[in-house]
Amino acid sequence: NAGVTQTPKFRILKIGQSMTLQCTQDMNHNYMYWYRQDPGMGLKLIYYSVGAGITDKGEVPNGYNVSRSTTEDFPLRLELAAPSQTSVYFCASSYEGSPLHFGNGTRLTVT
Amino acid sequence: AQRVTQPEKLLSVFKGAPVELKCNYSYSGSPELFWYVQYSRQRLQLLLRHISRESIKGFTADLNKGETSFHLKKPFAQEEDSAMYYCALNQFGSGNTGKLIFGQGTTLQVKP
Numbered sequence: 001n002a003g004v005t006q007t008p009k010f011r012i013l014k015i016g017q018s019m020t021l022q023c024t025q026d027m028n029h030n031y032m033y034w035y036r037q038d039p040g041m042g043l044k045l046i047y048y049s050v051g052a053g054i055t056d057k058g059e060v061p062n063g064y065n066v067s068r069s070t071t072e073d074f075p076l077r078l079e080l081a082a083p084s085q086t087s088v089y090f091c092a093s094s095y096e097g098s099p100l101h102f103g104n105g106t107r108l109t110v111t
Numbered sequence: 112a113q114r115v116t117q118p119e120k121l122l123s124v125f126k127g128a129p130v131e132l133k134c135n136y137s138y139s140g141s142p143e144l145f146w147y148v149q150y151s152r153q154r155l156q157l158l159l160r161h162i163s164r165e166s167i168k169g170f171t172a173d174l175n176k177g178e179t180s181f182h183l184k185k186p187f188a189q190e191e192d193s194a195m196y197y198c199a200l201n202q203f204g205s206g207n208t209g210k211l212i213f214g215q216g217t218t219l220q221v222k223p
Binding site: 004031033035040041042043045048058092094098101102103104105 | 115117120145147154155156157160197209210211212213214215216
């Protein structure tokens, strides 16, 4: 039982490049989330999903896209990377009403 | 607007000393509050939630609606308590979806 798995752990992008951060969970949780954490700041919600085929914006969705084709996977897409997207990205999952289970995070640098 | 404030970036105490990590929130309704912890090289995990009214690893947190606070306390700090601690508020109207507003986090350093 791996829990929530994020890949890659680290990535450096050039401005304008695109990439997908992968997130998968093996706990059959219906809810999944993407948060970002900037230095010295709390985590902020980017997007979330309450089930396969359903996604919604969080507090800071601009510059990102998500999809939820299966219960297990919730990838986060950056289309045109900008320096402002330099951050640590956390994926999480939960049952309704249960605590969040987090992945280990992806540290992204855009230069 | 809903907000969570943790006023201290770093709290440094000696082993055996009492610990209080402060958390204040702004929310007009009945809040649902949590403390999450991230130990070195580990993932963020739930420490406790106020509705459970439980003590985990010796830590307790009491919701004070009058002062809009949810401070985390432990009477005698241990070196293994050194970690980053986040206070979080369940967003208004999110039901049980787990959409949380996090504070900035406090690093607790327990010195031997």
